[in-house]
Amino acid sequence: MNPRKWDKVATTVLYMISVFIIAVLAFLLLYILISGLPHVTWHFITGRSSSFAAGGGIGIQLFNSLYLLILSMLISIPLSLGAGIYLSEYAPKNWLTDLIRNMIEILSSLPSVVVGLFGFLVFSINMKLGFSILSGALALTVFNLPLLTRKVEDSLQSVHYTQREAGYALGLSRWETVIHVVVPSALPGILTGMILGAGRVFGEAAALIYTAGQSSPPLDFTNWNPTYIASPLNPLRSAETLAVHIWKINSEGIIPDASAVSAGASAILILFVLLFNFAARYFGNKLYRHLTGARERG
Amino acid sequence: MEKYDRSDRYLKPLDDGQHEIALATKDLHVSYGEKEAIHGVSLDFERFKITALIGASGSGKSTYLRSLNRMNDNISGTKVTGQIMYRGLDVNSNQIDVYEMRKHIGMVFQQPNPFAKSIYDNITFAPKRHGERRKQVLDEMVETTLKQAGLWEQVKDDLKQSALALSGGQQQRLCIARAIAMKPDILLLDEPASVLDPISTATLEDTLLELKENYTIIIVTHNMQQAARVSDYTAFFHLGDALEYDETRKIFTRPKIKATEDYVSGHFG
Numbered sequence: 269m270n271p272r273k274w275d276k277v278a279t280t281v282l283y284m285i286s287v288f289i290i291a292v293l294a295f296l297l298l299y300i301l302i303s304g305l306p307h308v309t310w311h312f313i314t315g316r317s318s319s320f321a322a323g324g325g326i327g328i329q330l331f332n333s334l335y336l337l338i339l340s341m342l343i344s345i346p347l348s349l350g351a352g353i354y355l356s357e358y359a360p361k362n363w364l365t366d367l368i369r370n371m372i373e374i375l376s377s378l379p380s381v382v383v384g385l386f387g388f389l390v391f392s393i394n395m396k397l398g399f400s401i402l403s404g405a406l407a408l409t410v411f412n413l414p415l416l417t418r419k420v421e422d423s424l425q426s427v428h429y430t431q432r433e434a435g436y437a438l439g440l441s442r443w444e445t446v447i448h449v450v451v452p453s454a455l456p457g458i459l460t461g462m463i464l465g466a467g468r469v470f471g472e473a474a475a476l477i478y479t480a481g482q483s484s485p486p487l488d489f490t491n492w493n494p495t496y497i498a499s500p501l502n503p504l505r506s507a508e509t510l511a512v513h514i515w516k517i518n519s520e521g522i523i524p525d526a527s528a529v530s531a532g533a534s535a536i537l538i539l540f541v542l543l544f545n546f547a548a549r550y551f552g553n554k555l556y557r558h559l560t561g562a563r564e565r566g
Numbered sequence: 567m568e569k570y571d572r573s574d575r576y577l578k579p580l581d582d583g584q585h586e587i588a589l590a591t592k593d594l595h596v597s598y599g600e601k602e603a604i605h606g607v608s609l610d611f612e613r614f615k616i617t618a619l620i621g622a623s624g625s626g627k628s629t630y631l632r633s634l635n636r637m638n639d640n641i642s643g644t645k646v647t648g649q650i651m652y653r654g655l656d657v658n659s660n661q662i663d664v665y666e667m668r669k670h671i672g673m674v675f676q677q678p679n680p681f682a683k684s685i686y687d688n689i690t691f692a693p694k695r696h697g698e699r700r701k702q703v704l705d706e707m708v709e710t711t712l713k714q715a716g717l718w719e720q721v722k723d724d725l726k727q728s729a730l731a732l733s734g735g736q737q738q739r740l741c742i743a744r745a746i747a748m749k750p751d752i753l754l755l756d757e758p759a760s761v762l763d764p765i766s767t768a769t770l771e772d773t774l775l776e777l778k779e780n781y782t783i784i785i786v787t788h789n790m791q792q793a794a795r796v797s798d799y800t801a802f803f804h805l806g807d808a809l810e811y812d813e814t815r816k817i818f819t820r821p822k823i824k825a826t827e828d829y830v831s832g833h834f835g
Contacts, residue, residue: 299742328782332609346611360642361642365722371649428624428679430675430677430679430681431679431681432640433637433640433673433675433679434679434680434681434744436637436640437635437637437668437673437693437745438668438669438672438691438692438744438745438748439666439668439669439692439696439748440665440695441665444695448695449681452681452682452683453681489834539586544586558728559683559728560682560728560730560731561683561729
């Protein structure tokens with residue numbers, strides 16, 4: 269066979285592989301949405317879940333997921349920014365920083381159930397936080413931090429060295445150059461990484477089963493004082509998230525409409541994860557265009 | 567490449583009291599790790615003149631230029647010895663505040679490197695960081711520097727647009743405007759026209775000739791016609807040494823050293 273034929277064969281094979289992958293993904297998505305969306309009503313999204321009778325909702329689980337997400341991002345964004353900036357801009361190249369990078373790689377491939385058990389031992393038991401939103405948020409931080417740090421470092425590294433030189437040549441210090449030149453240029457990448465990380469956290473179940481717990485106390489949605497025990501904002505109460513709820517009703521649910529609730533909750537979960545992904549693309553592109561002025565040039 | 571006798575050199579001294587010296591190096595050595603790239607270069611740069619540094623790739627002219635405002639500090643393993651005298655101070659000593667010094671000795675790089683900010687912010691960013699807050703002063707600074715850099719007419723209607731949307735030549739002129747907004751004494755240019763088309767290059771050369779009124783300019787260039795057109799003095803670098811330093815017209819018409827003659831007549835490089 270001649271090179272041109274080989275090229276055709278390779279193109280066809282790669283094309284078929286892509287089509288196959290896209291078909292699998294599309295099938296999964298459509299299956300979840302088609303079997304779930306018919307059960308989704310406003311009452312289902314906002315209502316309380318029931319333990320025995322049919323017709324329960326997922327309102328509290330959805331709230332828990334969002335609250336837990338915000339809390340864990342509040343902890344992990346500053347940490348990952350600090351670590352990423354250090355690794356990219358300040359860390360000398362030696363065995364120690366190489367070791368740190370290797371550890372981050374290893375940490376980012378830890379199975380989430382291991383992170384969950386680690387969080388259970390450290391946060392719930394040793395630090396006496398029990399099954400609480402805070403334990404869950406810390407476990408999610410452990411789960412998310414390596415990837416976020418890696419993403420921040422990569423985004424900063426992709427900013428060309430000449431940008432830093434431009435800052436130095438104007439009499440700016442390294443810190444000023446990093447904060448005002450390098451980080452803003454890397455922001456589209458950092459933002460995309462953060463939002464995708466949020467999506468990952470939102471769908472996480474295994475790391476939360478033993479940390480945030482599998483149930484929520486009766487909540488009083490009229491009292492938003494975080495120190496009040498039944499307040500939705502109390503970080504020390506246990507909280508069952510949407511993903512944990514899906515796992516739970518499928519494994520031990522005794523409500524008669526378990527499969528319907530599970531399907532509906534899955535559809536909502538998928539919708540949110542999709543929303544995060546599209547938001548990441550949209551805001552990343554928008555910010556990039558804003559910074560580079562690509563819009564003016566079409 | 568032909569071997570030249572490195573002891574055969576002619577460096578015109580300018581410290582005879584008749585020239586005002588803006589910057590001078592004395593026995594400047596630069597090494598990266600084990601390898602020495604500059605073997606003791608002593609040159610005087612006259613105030614309000616353009617000095618061109620020419621030489622083949624690897625001759626050390628860029629390395630030399632970058633050590634004048636200590637940009638090589640940021641490359642680990644670099645060692646610079648010798649003196650860089652500026653206003654009676656040795657720039658190459660530990661007591662010097664490098665950040666303060668770079669406000670006086672500005673630099674424009676080979677690759678245009680505007681910040682991912684608006685045209686206006688590119689120019690005002692560093693002065694703002696150094697404490698200038700008055701809007702009127704900043705507005706005037708933007709207009710004056712853009713005019714001096716020959717970019718004002720093309721961008722004055724949309725100073726808020728991103729600098730990255732400009733063409734390469736416009737970006738480079740913006741970088742010059744940004745550098746002179748700091749009101750430096752000395753402007754170092756590292757092959758500023760190497761990525762520009764001929765028309766942009768011509769505009770840039772006009773800009774340099776105008777800037778000469780107020781700035782001392784040292785420019786590294788690969789382009790010998792450019793050196794001949796814009797510079798007053800020319801230094802010829804060869805394998806980490808400055809072999810000849812003289813008025814530009816002498817370098818290009820009657821060079822005293824064989825290596826210079828071969829280089830300017832295109833025998834190597």
